[in-house]
Amino acid sequence: MLRRTASALTVIALAAGTATACARSAPDPADAARSRGPITVWLSNNAQELQWGERMVADWNKAHPDQRVRAQNIPAGKTSEEAISASIIAGTSACLVFNTSPASVPQFQKQAGLVPLNDFPGGAKYIESRSGSLAGQYRSEDGKYYQLPWKSNPVMILYNKKLFAKAGLDPEHPKLATYAQFLATSRTLVRSGATDAAIWPAPSSEFFQSWFDFYPAFAAESGGSSLVEKGEPRFDSPAGRKVADFWNTLYREKLAPQELYPGDALADGKAAMATVGPWAVAAYKDKIDWGVVPVPTSDGRPASEIHTFSDQKSIGMFSACKNRATAWDVMKFATSEKEDGAFLDATGQMPVREHLASLYSGYFAKNPAYKPFADQAQREVEVPNVAGSIDMWQAFRDAWTRSVVFGRQSPSSALHDAAAKTRTILGEY
Amino acid sequence: MTLTQSSPRAATTRPGAPAGRRRGHRRAGIGTLFVTPYLLYVLAVFAIPLGYTVWISFHRFYFTAPGAHAPSPWVGFANYRDVLTDPVVGRSFLNIGIFLVINVPLTVVLALVLATALNAKMPFRSFFRAAYYLPYITASVALVAVWQFLFGSDGLVNHALGGLAPDPSWLVNTHLAMPMIALFVTWKQLGFFVMLYLAALQNVGKDLYEAASVDGAGPVRKFWSITVPGVRPATTLVTVYAIVTGANLFSEPYLLTGGGGPDNSSTSPVLLMYQKGIEQGHPDFAAALGVVLVVLVLAVSLITRKLSERGN
Numbered sequence: 001m002l003r004r005t006a007s008a009l010t011v012i013a014l015a016a017g018t019a020t021a022c023a024r025s026a027p028d029p030a031d032a033a034r035s036r037g038p039i040t041v042w043l044s045n046n047a048q049e050l051q052w053g054e055r056m057v058a059d060w061n062k063a064h065p066d067q068r069v070r071a072q073n074i075p076a077g078k079t080s081e082e083a084i085s086a087s088i089i090a091g092t093s094a095c096l097v098f099n100t101s102p103a104s105v106p107q108f109q110k111q112a113g114l115v116p117l118n119d120f121p122g123g124a125k126y127i128e129s130r131s132g133s134l135a136g137q138y139r140s141e142d143g144k145y146y147q148l149p150w151k152s153n154p155v156m157i158l159y160n161k162k163l164f165a166k167a168g169l170d171p172e173h174p175k176l177a178t179y180a181q182f183l184a185t186s187r188t189l190v191r192s193g194a195t196d197a198a199i200w201p202a203p204s205s206e207f208f209q210s211w212f213d214f215y216p217a218f219a220a221e222s223g224g225s226s227l228v229e230k231g232e233p234r235f236d237s238p239a240g241r242k243v244a245d246f247w248n249t250l251y252r253e254k255l256a257p258q259e260l261y262p263g264d265a266l267a268d269g270k271a272a273m274a275t276v277g278p279w280a281v282a283a284y285k286d287k288i289d290w291g292v293v294p295v296p297t298s299d300g301r302p303a304s305e306i307h308t309f310s311d312q313k314s315i316g317m318f319s320a321c322k323n324r325a326t327a328w329d330v331m332k333f334a335t336s337e338k339e340d341g342a343f344l345d346a347t348g349q350m351p352v353r354e355h356l357a358s359l360y361s362g363y364f365a366k367n368p369a370y371k372p373f374a375d376q377a378q379r380e381v382e383v384p385n386v387a388g389s390i391d392m393w394q395a396f397r398d399a400w401t402r403s404v405v406f407g408r409q410s411p412s413s414a415l416h417d418a419a420a421k422t423r424t425i426l427g428e429y
Numbered sequence: 430m431t432l433t434q435s436s437p438r439a440a441t442t443r444p445g446a447p448a449g450r451r452r453g454h455r456r457a458g459i460g461t462l463f464v465t466p467y468l469l470y471v472l473a474v475f476a477i478p479l480g481y482t483v484w485i486s487f488h489r490f491y492f493t494a495p496g497a498h499a500p501s502p503w504v505g506f507a508n509y510r511d512v513l514t515d516p517v518v519g520r521s522f523l524n525i526g527i528f529l530v531i532n533v534p535l536t537v538v539l540a541l542v543l544a545t546a547l548n549a550k551m552p553f554r555s556f557f558r559a560a561y562y563l564p565y566i567t568a569s570v571a572l573v574a575v576w577q578f579l580f581g582s583d584g585l586v587n588h589a590l591g592g593l594a595p596d597p598s599w600l601v602n603t604h605l606a607m608p609m610i611a612l613f614v615t616w617k618q619l620g621f622f623v624m625l626y627l628a629a630l631q632n633v634g635k636d637l638y639e640a641a642s643v644d645g646a647g648p649v650r651k652f653w654s655i656t657v658p659g660v661r662p663a664t665t666l667v668t669v670y671a672i673v674t675g676a677n678l679f680s681e682p683y684l685l686t687g688g689g690g691p692d693n694s695s696t697s698p699v700l701l702m703y704q705k706g707i708e709q710g711h712p713d714f715a716a717a718l719g720v721v722l723v724v725l726v727l728a729v730s731l732i733t734r735k736l737s738e739r740g741n
Contacts, residue, residue, distance in 0.1 A: 107710045111493045
């Protein structure tokens with residue numbers, strides 16, 4: 001009896017497994033590339049982006065009733081990348097995701113989750129004509145584009161003018177250009193009791209946190225270097241060490257806390273400065289009176305020479321998409337000059353386009369607060385588009401938290417160790 | 430007395446045997462019907478995933494989109510070698526060791542003492558029982574926020590301690606982060622273990638306490654000589670359960686110490702599995718780590734069970 005039951009259960013389990021395997025079916029790439037019809041797109045949950053996305057989709061649907069687009073929020077997860085990765089494996093991803101992180105593109109590519117955009121007639125040409133010289137950073141190692149660089153949030157230093165004034169500092173002309181000035185200003189802010197922290201980036205160990213402390217400062221200090229270039233880590237260098245020492249001083253002197261703030265420290269008045277992109281303009285509009293300056297460098301370079309991290313997001317087309325011809329047309333529609341202008345207008349985030357400031361000069365004349373971000377958008381550094389990207393960032397972050405944040409190792413030796421580990425990772429992939 | 434008891438085997442030799450056998454088969458069929466949903470559940474969410482995990486742990490593997498043909502070559506023990514030589518894995522097991530050394534004895538002692546107190550006649554007994562149980566049924570996320578408010582650098586506890594507050598503070602101190610998590614989990618789960626002990630205490634005969642009182646035993650003597658041995662099976666259950674749940678620690682280091690910080694001093698093996706398998710895309714490494722964890726937890730649980738039942 002028991003044996004019969006076990007056999008029956010095995011059959012049921014096998015049937016269930018087969019059914020599950022069948023559910024994970026993929027569209028034929030050749031058919032899908034020609035096919036038109038309804039598609040789904042995922043948008044980030046940023047309120048302004050949603051507003052733009054829903055309007056853009058409505059406009060498309062009005063003009064193309066036979067190829068309707070359905071807009072949804074990216075499914076909930078700790079990060080968008082985890083939700084997207086899970087959907088790739090399950091074969092349930094949307095055709096287009098308007099919030100694809102370039103750092104995750106190599107992993108999604110390895111999972112066979114992305115459609116190369118070069119496969120569409122004029123695909124590469126469209127990307128390069130829209131983004132100009134910036135496009136090259138988004139080409140994968142096989143020479144193809146698996147993402148359309150969409151919008152960036154060049155990271156700058158946003159500061160709370162009220163807290164600066166409270167500390168007796170000039171809020172209109174803050175001294176934040178050199179490391180020495182930044183540290184002196186930070187000491188005044190904290191020691192005067194105006195604020196708990198001068199600046200409060202997340203000190204936690206998630207691989208992407210370095211994009212908001214180390215990487216903008218490194219891009220500025222190195223004159224535009226990426227974490228890895230030509231197969232070699234670039235951070236174990238004088239520029240990398242200066243940046244690490246600078247942040248280590250902030251942590252050591254308790255100008256930047258070692259604890260994660262459970263909320264928004266800048267909005268809550270707990271920190272006087274933050275590393276943010278232009279998305280913050282709308283977010284902080286009614287909360288603080290703010291000013292913005294470029295990321296500091298050791299010698300205080302002029303703003304026109306300073307590079308920073310782009311905090312860019314791309315549009316990805318995913319392999320579960322059955323109507324890829326429609327998806328490609330929607331991609332171009334959503335990134336046309338007109339829609340990019342509408343996106344800028346709605347969100348303040350910068351479309352990855354050449355000559356952005358002159359192309360939308362009317363917008364920047366009306367909204368001068370965004371002009372520094374538009375200028376900065378011409379000098380951005382992206383995360384390296386190489387296999388093993390996340391492993392490398394994690395190795396770097398582990399070294400950073402150990403040395404710079406918690407002081408358990410000297411920053412220079414930690415950078416040296418992280419560089420060695422990065423070489424190993426690059427060799428493995 | 431013994432004559433009236435007939436064994437099932439004896440019953441099959443009686444003249445009415447075929448009808449009895451049919452009844453037995455029918456009852457077995459109904460039994461099978463009742464256990465089938467649970468068996469299917471165990472197969473679907475435990476046995477098949479565990480088997481698949483073991484398979485993944487011996488292959489170079491990553492998750493792909495449907496229809497993608499990614500090679501998954503056999504790599505023998507390579508994933509296990511990577512796991513066992515990774516210093517962060519070593520650190521995570523050490524952290525769990527620290528956690529268990531603090532959490533398990535504290536849980537057993539506090540739960541038994543509190544259950545004994547709550548079993549006695551006292552005013553507001555129901556209120557106290559509910560109060561101890563409340564943290565167990567409250568979401569970890571909410572409780573973590575309370576602990577961050579209490580033990581943050583700028584928290585209430587540090588304000589009260591003034592110059593005696595640790596530097597770095599509790600949750601970002603490499604020596605204190607894991608003990609803090611152990612204390613948090615002990616407090617959170619205490620209500621559940623108190624309930625287990627309360628249930629066990631109902632089976633300890635009152636006549637034993639009365640006899641001990643007649644013999645002149647005080648409350649401490651009665652506790653050691655009657656209560657502790659009387660609830661020994663429950664102690665085994667509490668110990669093994671505390672070890673198993675402790676070894677599977679995830680939410681607390683994920684939420685309370687910002688993902689296993691500072692500098693991995695509160696990373697747990699399960700958190701590391703999540704980071705490696707989901708965040709960093711190495712399910713083969715995560716699978717090998719999972720298998721190692723299962724084997725270790727099984728071994729520790731078995732040893733604990735043997736030790737705690739030795740006196741029975």
